Amino acid sequence: MTGDDIVSLGDKHVGEPYVLGTLVPKDNADYKGPWDNADFVSWVYYQATGILYGCDAVDEHCDFWDRDANKKGQIITIEEAKSTPGAVILRLAGNGTVGHIVISDGNGGTVEAHGREDGIINSVVDGRRWDMGILVPGVTYTSNPISPYRPPSVTIYRLTSPNMVSTEIGKIQAELTRRGFDTGGVDNIFGEMTYNAVKLFQDSVGLNPDGEVSAFTAAVLDAQ
Numbered sequence: 001m002t003g004d005d006i007v008s009l010g011d012k013h014v015g016e017p018y019v020l021g022t023l024v025p026k027d028n029a030d031y032k033g034p035w036d037n038a039d040f041v042s043w044v045y046y047q048a049t050g051i052l053y054g055c056d057a058v059d060e061h062c063d064f065w066d067r068d069a070n071k072k073g074q075i076i077t078i079e080e081a082k083s084t085p086g087a088v089i090l091r092l093a094g095n096g097t098v099g100h101i102v103i104s105d106g107n108g109g110t111v112e113a114h115g116r117e118d119g120i121i122n123s124v125v126d127g128r129r130w131d132m133g134i135l136v137p138g139v140t141y142t143s144n145p146i147s148p149y150r151p152p153s154v155t156i157y158r159l160t161s162p163n164m165v166s167t168e169i170g171k172i173q174a175e176l177t178r179r180g181f182d183t184g185g186v187d188n189i190f191g192e193m194t195y196n197a198v199k200l201f202q203d204s205v206g207l208n209p210d211g212e213v214s215a216f217t218a219a220v221l222d223a224q
Contacts, residue, residue, distance in 0.1 A: 003086025081133025094159020
């Protein structure tokens with residue numbers, strides 16, 4: 001199985017629905033959704049290779065991509081992953097679990113389970129925050145010429161250690177509070193309660209609930 005086969009299989013499911021936390025049966029070749037973010041990528045890889053990766057069981061929720069990448073995969077740069085069809089690109093959430101994960105098409109694009117609003121989509125690598133690229137054993141990858149990765153041009157507010165502190169976070173907290181999402185108060189600190197409030201807000205409006213306030217989430221939240 002090649003990386004191009006991985007992309008092709010993922011693309012066949014564009015337009016299918018997303019449901020946060022849904023359990024995807026990895027051994028069901030006819031499954032058409034709904035999908036959870038990490039489970040979608042694990043399902044594609046299981047169907048392509050017969051290897052269960054990023055999971056603990058065939059029908060269990062996937063939150064182990066970071067673990068498997070470090071133990072039995074190959075970690076590569078974002079630039080390499082962006083240029084490699086079928087490579088996986090991972091962003092970790094503030095609490096160490098999977099925040100978001102996509103399959104690279106090798107030309108700067110992605111196929112991914114994005115959010116409740118749009119389901120499985122094709123998107124782009126650039127302008128988004130990522131932590132690592134991953135190659136999975138059992139797949140033959142062929143890289144295209146390396147193209148630079150363009151990171152986000154604005155600050156992405158998220159859960160870090162130590163916590164991020166900014167008056168801009170206070171604006172985010174105030175708007176979340178106004179909308180009924182409890183941040184624990186407006187203290188300008190991006191802590192666990194603010195992280196959870198962001199995730200709940202994102203899911204309520206159909207965004208990818210990764211708990212991070214990018215320019216897009218801020219625009220939907222109307223936090224200037």
